[in-house]
Amino acid sequence: MSLPRxxxxxxxxxxxxxxxxxxxxxxxxxxxxxxxxxxxxxxYANFDWxxxxxxxxxxxxxxxxxxxxxxxxxxxEAAAAFDRLTHLLGDGHTEFRWASKSRSGxxxxxxxxxxxxxxxxxxxxxxxxxxxxxGYQSIQGKTPEFPAGLITINGDKVGAVRIGLFDSSGTPxxxxxxxxxxxxxxxxxxxxxxxxxxDAWTAGQMTADLQTTVERLKRAGAHTLLVDITGNGGGTEWxxxxxxxxxxxxxxxxRLGFVRGEHWTTIWKELGVALRDAAVxxxxxxxxxxxxxxxxxxxxxxxxxxxxxxxxxxxxxxxxCEWLADGGYSTGLLGKATKSDLDxxxxxxxxxxxxxxxxxxxVWRGPLIVVVDSLTYSAAEEFxxxxxxxxxxxxxxxxxxxxxxxxxxxxxxxxxxxxxxIFELPDCARFRANGDNEVAGVQPTVLAGLRRFDxxxxxAHFLNLALPEAERLAQEVAH
Numbered sequence: 178m179s180l181p182r183x184x185x186x187x188x189x190x191x192x193x194x195x196x197x198x199x200x201x202x203x204x205x206x207x208x209x210x211x212x213x214x215x216x217x218x219x220x221y222a223n224f225d226w227x228x229x230x231x232x233x234x235x236x237x238x239x240x241x242x243x244x245x246x247x248x249x250x251x252x253x254e255a256a257a258a259f260d261r262l263t264h265l266l267g268d269g270h271t272e273f274r275w276a277s278k279s280r281s282g283x284x285x286x287x288x289x290x291x292x293x294x295x296x297x298x299x300x301x302x303x304x305x306x307x308x309x310x311x312g313y314q315s316i317q318g319k320t321p322e323f324p325a326g327l328i329t330i331n332g333d334k335v336g337a338v339r340i341g342l343f344d345s346s347g348t349p350x351x352x353x354x355x356x357x358x359x360x361x362x363x364x365x366x367x368x369x370x371x372x373x374x375x376d377a378w379t380a381g382q383m384t385a386d387l388q389t390t391v392e393r394l395k396r397a398g399a400h401t402l403l404v405d406i407t408g409n410g411g412g413t414e415w416x417x418x419x420x421x422x423x424x425x426x427x428x429x430x431x432r433l434g435f436v437r438g439e440h441w442t443t444i445w446k447e448l449g450v451a452l453r454d455a456a457v458x459x460x461x462x463x464x465x466x467x468x469x470x471x472x473x474x475x476x477x478x479x480x481x482x483x484x485x486x487x488x489x490x491x492x493x494x495x496x497x498c499e500w501l502a503d504g505g506y507s508t509g510l511l512g513k514a515t516k517s518d519l520d521x522x523x524x525x526x527x528x529x530x531x532x533x534x535x536x537x538x539x540v541w542r543g544p545l546i547v548v549v550d551s552l553t554y555s556a557a558e559e560f561x562x563x564x565x566x567x568x569x570x571x572x573x574x575x576x577x578x579x580x581x582x583x584x585x586x587x588x589x590x591x592x593x594x595x596x597x598x599i600f601e602l603p604d605c606a607r608f609r610a611n612g613d614n615e616v617a618g619v620q621p622t623v624l625a626g627l628r629r630f631d632x633x634x635x636x637a638h639f640l641n642l643a644l645p646e647a648e649r650l651a652q653e654v655a656h
Contacts, residue, residue: 205595206246206255213259213273213600214239216591218487222436222582222603223268225500226614228490231267236491238262256596268616269554269580270603275596290367292352295375299349302341303408306548306627309637310644313337316397320386322348327397330648335546336399338390343412343419343556345379355379380415384534387422391540401544401648407574407627407636411555411583414530417508420560421531425542426569427515430508431562431607431615433582434501435481440589440604441502442481448527449474455524463522470510470528477504507559507582507607544655545570546647548640549619550627554580559607561619566610571651573623573643581616582607623647 217224217235227233245258259273288294305324307313315326322345325338345351355378356363361371394402404423421428435441452471456464480502489496506512511529516538519525525532547561547570558577564570582605584590591600607615623646626639 201250201252201255203246203249203255206249206252207243209593209595209598210239210243210246210259212591212593216600216602218491219438220436220589220591220602220604221271221487222434222501222606223271223614223616224487224490225495226606226616227266227268228493229495230614230617233266234493235266236493238265252596256598259598267579268603269578270583270601270616272601273593274599274601276598288367290356290361290363290365290371292349292356295352295367295372297346297349297352299347301410302347303410303552304633305339305341305405306407306633306636306640307337307339307403307405309633310337310641311637316393318389318393320390321350322383323387323390325390325394327394327399328403330401330644333400333648334398335401335403335644335648336391336394336397337403337405338387338394339405340387340409340419340557342409343416343560345376345383346412348379348383351379351382354382380413380533381535383415384418384422384536387419388537388540391423395541399543401546401651402541403546403548403644404570405548406553406557406560407548407550408552409554409557410552411557411559411580413556414508415534416556416560417563418531418534418536420563420569421538422536422540423545424564424567424569425539426567427513427538428563428567428569430506430512431559431566431609432512433504433507434606434608435477435504435585436589436604437481437484437502438589439481441504441585442478444586445474445477445481449478451527452524455527459524463524467524473505473510477502501606504605507563544648544651546644546651547572548625549574549577549621550636551575551578551629553577553619555583558615558619562607562609562615565619565622568654571623571647571654572619572621573647574621574625574640575627576621577619579616579618581614623650 227235242258242262246255249255249258256275263271263273308324308326310328313326313328317324323338323340328335328337341347352375355375359374359378417430449471452467452474456467459467485496485498485500508530509528514529519529519532547564549561549572558580561572565572583603584601585605588601589604593600609615623643625643627636
C-alpha cells in the first residue's frame with residue numbers, strides 16, 4: 178500500500194533535513210568537561226569530604242561522564258551526562274546551570290520593581306507538615322509567613338510553627354508590603370541597591386513576625402515548641418538569627434573553612450579595610466578590638482594565598498596540606514556574641530552576621546523540637562546543626578539532603594567555553610562540633626518515617642507516631 182502523496186512528501190523532507198544535519202561533535206563538550214574537572218581541582222570546598230567520607234570515585238565519575246559524552250547524539254544528551262555527574266556526587270550546592278537565550282533578546286536590564294520579577298514565589302516556601310498533625314488547632318495571626326498552632330502530646334500543650342524558608346523570597350506578601358513601605362516606584366527597574374532595600378525590610382519584618390508568633394504560642398500555654406523546617410531549601414544568614422531567637426542557650430556557631438585562592442583573598446582584604454575604616458570612628462575600647470579583628474582578617478589573606486594541590490584527591494588520597502583554610506565561624510570572625518556586646522555598634526555585622534537583623538535572643542527558652550527531612554537543605558541545615566551541636570534542640574524526622582555551606586559573595590562560578598553553561602561549586606564548608614562537614618547532612622536523634630514522595634497526611638501520620646518520644650527527650654535536653 179502506497180503512502181498518501183502529502184505524507185510521503187513530509188517524510189522525504191524530514192529525511193533530507195536529517196541527512197543535511199551535521200553529525201553531533203562531542204569534542205567541544207569534552208573540552209567543557211576538562212574545564213569542569215579543572216574547576217574541581219581549584220574551587221571545590223568539599224573535595225576532602227567527597228573522597229574520604231562520601232567515598233566517591235570522582236575520577237571514575239568524570240571517566241563515565243566522558244564516555245557518555247562521546248556516545249551522545251545531541252547537545253541535550255551531552256548536558257545530561259554533566260548533570261548525572263553532579264547528581265551522583267550528592268552535593269546540594271554543586272550544579273551546572275545551562276545557558277538559555279533571553280526571551281526579549283534585549284540587554285540584561287534590572288527587573289522592574291515587581292515582586293514576581295524580583296523572584297518572590299510562594300511555592301519556594303513549600304508546604305507545612307505540622308498543620309496536618311492530628312488535633313492541630315491554628316492560632317494564626319497577622320504573620321502569614323509562619324503558620325502556627327497548638328497540638329497536645331503526652332498531656333502537654335505543644336506550640337507548632339512552620340518556617341518554610343530562611344529568607345523572604347517565599348513570601349510575596351512581605352515583598353508587596355516592602356514596596357509600599359519603602360515607596361518604591363514600580364514603573365522603574367529595581368537595581369541591586371533597590372533589591373537590597375527590599376531584602377533588608379522584609380528580613381526585619383520576618384524577625385518581628387517570628388517573635389510575635391512565638392510570643393502568641395507562649396500566651397496560649399505552649400510548654401514545648403515544635404519547629405517544622407521540612408522542605409526548607411535554605412536562605413540567608415537570617416537562619417543564625419532565628420536559631421538564637423528560639424534558644425535559651427547561648428549558641429556557638431560552626432567553624433568555617435574556605436577554599437584558598439583569589440575569591441577569598443578579596444573577601445578578607447575588603448573585610449580588613451572595612452574594619453580599619455570602622456576603627457577610625459570608634460571609641461578607644463572598640464578601636465583596639467577592631468584593629469585586632471582587622472589583623473585577624475589580614476592573617477586570613479595570607480592563608481588564602483597558601484594554595485594546596487588537589488592532585489592526591491584524584492587518586493583517592495588526601496594531600497599533606499590542609500585543603501581548606503580556617504575562616505573563623507559560619508557567623509564571621511565571631512562565633513558567639515551577646516546583645517550587650519555588639520548592640521548599637523555599626524560595625525557589628527562585619528564580624529557577626531546575625532547582627533544584620535533586629536533579633537532578640539531567647540524569645541523561646543523552653544524545650545525545642547526541630548523537624549527535618551530529606552528536602553531540608555543549606556541554611557536550614559545550618560539552623561538545625563547549630564541548635565543540635567549546642568544541645569539546644571531535639572532534631573527529629575529524616576536525615577537532611579546535604580548541601581551545607583554554599584556560595585559566598587556570589588561564589589566562584591565557572592563558565593564553560595563551548596556550552597556557556599555555568600558550573601557552580603561551593604567555596605566554603607561548615608564544620609560541626611564533632612568535626613563533621615555539614616554537607617553530610619543532619620542526622621535526627623528521633624527518626625520518623627518521612628519519605629519525600631509520600632503525601633502530607635501520610636507524613637503527618639508517621640511524624641505523629643514519633644512525637645511522644647521526641648517530646649520526652651526534648652524535655653530532657655531542656656533540663
